[in-house]
Amino acid sequence: QSALTQPRSVSGSPGQSVTISCTGTSSDVGGYNYVSWYQQHPGKAPKLMIYDVSKRPSGVPDRFSGSKSGNTASLTISGLQAEDEADYYCCSYAGSYSHVVFGGGTKLTVL
Amino acid sequence: EVQLVESGGGLVQPGGSLRLSCAASGFTFSSYWMSWVRQAPGKGLEWVANIKQDGSEKYYVDSVKGRFTISRDNAKNSLYLQMNSLRAEDTAVYYCAREGRYCSGGSCYQADYFDYWGQGTLVTVSS
Numbered sequence: 658q659s660a661l662t663q664p665r666s667v668s669g670s671p672g673q674s675v676t677i678s679c680t681g682t683s684s685d686v687g688g689y690n691y692v693s694w695y696q697q698h699p700g701k702a703p704k705l706m707i708y709d710v711s712k713r714p715s716g717v718p719d720r721f722s723g724s725k726s727g728n729t730a731s732l733t734i735s736g737l738q739a740e741d742e743a744d745y746y747c748c749s750y751a752g753s754y755s756h757v758v759f760g761g762g763t764k765l766t767v768l
Numbered sequence: 769e770v771q772l773v774e775s776g777g778g779l780v781q782p783g784g785s786l787r788l789s790c791a792a793s794g795f796t797f798s799s800y801w802m803s804w805v806r807q808a809p810g811k812g813l814e815w816v817a818n819i820k821q822d823g824s825e826k827y828y829v830d831s832v833k834g835r836f837t838i839s840r841d842n843a844k845n846s847l848y849l850q851m852n853s854l855r856a857e858d859t860a861v862y863y864c865a866r867e868g869r870y871c872s873g874g875s876c877y878q879a880d881y882f883d884y885w886g887q888g889t890l891v892t893v894s895s
Contacts, residue, residue, distance in 0.1 A: 691881070693881035695882075702863060703863070705882060756815055756818060757815050759812055759814060
C-alpha cells in the first residue's frame with residue numbers, strides 16, 4: 658500500500674481536461690509545499706512534470722499544472738493530447754526520516 | 769545533456785548480493801544529492817536511498833536498512849548501490865535519479881524532487 662493515495666485510472670477525450678488527485682496526510686502533502694509529479698510511459702523512465710506543488714521544469718508544456726489544498730495535491734492536464742496517455746505518480750517530501758513518499762500511480766487513458 | 773546510465777542488474781538467488789552502478793555525465797556530479805528509486809513489476813515507484821554530495825550523509829527506506837549500502841565516487845562520476853541479503857520482494861527496476869536543488873545568492877541546497885532519471889536496470893531475485 659502506497660503512502661499517498663491516487664485514483665487507479667482516469668480518462669478523457671482529446672482537448673478535454675483531466676485532474677488527478679493525490680491524498681496524503683499532514684506529515685507529507687499537507688505539511689510541506691514539496692509535491693512533485695512524474696509522467697511515465699510504458700517501459701520508460703519517469704519524467705519530472707511538476708515540482709514544488711505548481712512549478713513546471715523547462716520544456717514541460719503549460720497544459721500541465723499543479724495545485725494543493727490541505728492534504729490533497731492535484732495535477733491538471735488541459736487540452737489533452739494522445740501523447741499524454743501514460744502513468745502519473747505524485748511524490749511528496751515526508752520529513753527527514755522518510756525523505757519522500759510516492760503515490761501508487763494513475764493510468765491516464767486518452768479516449 | 770544530463771545522462772544517467774545504470775548497470776549491474778541481473779538474476780540473483782535469494783540471499784545473494786548484487787552491486788548496481790550509475791554513470792553520470794553532462795553535469796557536475798559532485799554538486800548534487802543522488803538517489804536510487806525502484807519499481808517492482810507492474811507496481812509504483814519507491815524511493816530506496818540517497819546520498820549527499822560528499823557522501824557524508826546517507827539515508828535508506830526502512831525495508832532495505834542494514835542490507836543495502838549507497839555510495840559514490842565523485843572522481844569517477846559514479847553512484848553505486850550494494851545490495852546484500854536480497855529477497856524476492858527486492859525484485860524491481862532500479863533507477864538512478866538526480867535530486868533537484870535550489871540555488872540563491874551563491875548557495876545551493878537539496879530539493880526534494882528528482883529532475884533526471886536513468887533508464888533503469890532490472891534486478892530479479894529468484895531461485
